[in-house]
Amino acid sequence: MADDKIIKGDPMNTDISDTGHGYEDRELTYYDDNVGGRAVFVDAKEQWGDEDPYPDTTILPERDKDMTPVLEVKNLGIDFGGLTAVDNFSLAIGRTEIAGLIGPNGAGKTTIFNMLTKVYEPTRGEIFFNSKSTEGMNTVDINKAGMARTFQNIRLFDKLTVEENIKVALHSYTDYHLLNAVFHSPKYRREEKRIHEEAMKMLELFEMTDVADHKAGSLPYGAQRRLEIMRALATKPRLLLLDEPAAGMNPSETAELMKTIKEIRDKFQIAILLIEHDMSLVMGICEGIAVLNYGRTIAKGTPAEIQSNPQVIEAYLGKSRGKMEEEEDIEKQDPEAAFKKGKVTSKVESRPDRAKPAADHAKGTPGKTDKKGKEIR
């Protein structure tokens, strides 16, 4: 009975042997016209050379390589008025990969999340989610297709309780209609009981059952971030997007979060793409990393490759190293080493020369593509 409730990619009911992602019945819309399937990447490389518009699937984790990537982004770009916030962004994410998106403030990371979830309509480029183009989809369709996200500036349903925040995310899996709701029919009671249990299971997993009845808006910061992750997970996604999940957390909370993110991937067998400034977290759990600067991708690779990439170090640490060396902090005296150790965090981000592009954008008039009329973070 409960079994027929299992839905593709249902994280609460995932059997590891059958990952339930439905690769078996995937639609090959993207590969169809290329006999030999993925050979297309080779052709494209030859054709495009360095300007390869196809995401590099060779850096997918070994275990994900024989499955189509959960997400493929090709030449994605967006302009706000005359300003190019993101350009030529390409990326592939494996079915069970934890991937990272890093870069200084204002680099365009959140904007990429907004394009993936169709909060913004991209100006250029293509997004294939679960092998299907997301063209013409809106934010709601994207979530239904299996992409869920958190927000850099926490966006909870403040006046609902913690449990309700999760229950509302289960709405697609709550099977009763308006008349049942109005008359609290037996079907309503059955379904409410079921999703109550499901929500409590989720809360147990995150060790937050004791605050189930609290208003979401009254939670401490760290708990709010975790609730956002739970809410996103409750929609049973294939791909989870986390926008600065460790922001505002102390080191021990961050370490805890890092463990949680790994657990989520292992338990639910889903892909995770995260934006984060905390290098210990990024280098600690990401298998593939893309680095963004001024809207352009400056590097892609494994944590080791990224840490030794001179362009990345430059983007993160800037040229004015001399000034920093004057400071007493040992780590700051050798920022390169500090960066490699994964200890550089958003402190470096907030340097005024990095904040500048954001200020420029703010002055510009919003572009056509900005359908919501204001910045969504």
Place this chain on the structure above:
Amino acid sequence: MAERKENKAGAKRLRNIFFGNEYKKEATISYGILIVGYILLQLGANAGLIGRNLQGQFVPICVYISLAISLNLVVGISGELSLGHAGFMSVGAFTGIIVTRMMEASMPSGNVRLFFAVLAGAITAAIAGIIIGIPILGLRGDYLAIVTLAFGEIVRNIMNVLYFGLDGKKLKFAFNHTIDGVEGNQRIITGAIGATGVTKTATFTTAMLLTLFTLFVVLNLKNSKHGRCIMAVRDNRIAGESIGINVKKYKLIAFVVSAALAGMAGAMFGQNYSTLAPLKFNFNTSVLILVFVVLGGIGNIWGGILAATLLTILPEALRQFADYRMLTYAVVLIVVMICTYNPTIRARAGMVWEKISPRKRRKKKAEEAADHDETGKEEM
């Protein structure tokens, strides 16, 4: 001792049933106010303690409470400003009157006619809600308020030129002129004069039943998937979309259910008078209903119930002020608004309440005792 413990456990279980969570608490208080109020008024009327004038207000009070509850669904739960609630009320009222007039010959029971009037009022008002809801629910905030305001005025203006009459058993209608061959008491609705010759079928009891039904629908809806989606979108639209909530669909549900309930209340209202002019359902009435909701505390259903009751009785109670009646009414309204929304006054009131409320006092004592215990343990 054991007995006392058992009693305590029983009391705890009872408290859990009636006040266990926010929904239960809200339901208990709201139903409680309505039922206790009904019994008190009924007893008072039977004992001859309540004057004719006030007794005449019983049905309108129930109707206005229903309207406040249903408007709360849009303003409090869905978070949209609607200024056209009287429009739905009007649609329901006149539909109900037409239906009862058509049934009069064949159905002697007033309560059955009333039932069908209310049902028909719900259906037509819901249709009106869908027709204006679909195009406007993409609009936000002020725009929605303006369009709903216009809707209310449009309904009133249409009713001003609409003529309905019974020719034998056939229902006839016309715009802008009386219907040939339909004379005297065959006329049901006569333009700006409105409905005449209505047989009153509404009673305090049936009106209260409708109010209870309205409360039932709104509270149940609030505590369901649909209610949660509606409130989620109110709290954060973008986050709502990001978890796959179809914003327009749920806003429309709130709007249409609210409209249908307003239509029912309107139908009840129409069955309480022998004549009813379209002017009754003007902008002032929409604003009045909104005032109930705001005064009761947006989203607070039992607050709206109390506000609707007091503000319906107040004008009657102020009759002795004759010419200054409306002025006094407005002043009272302003003072109450300032008092409820001024944070310092609210804090003061809270302090006073804490001093006089026995439960709070007991709780405080218990807390102090608990503190004492803990510190005691620490010392050990």
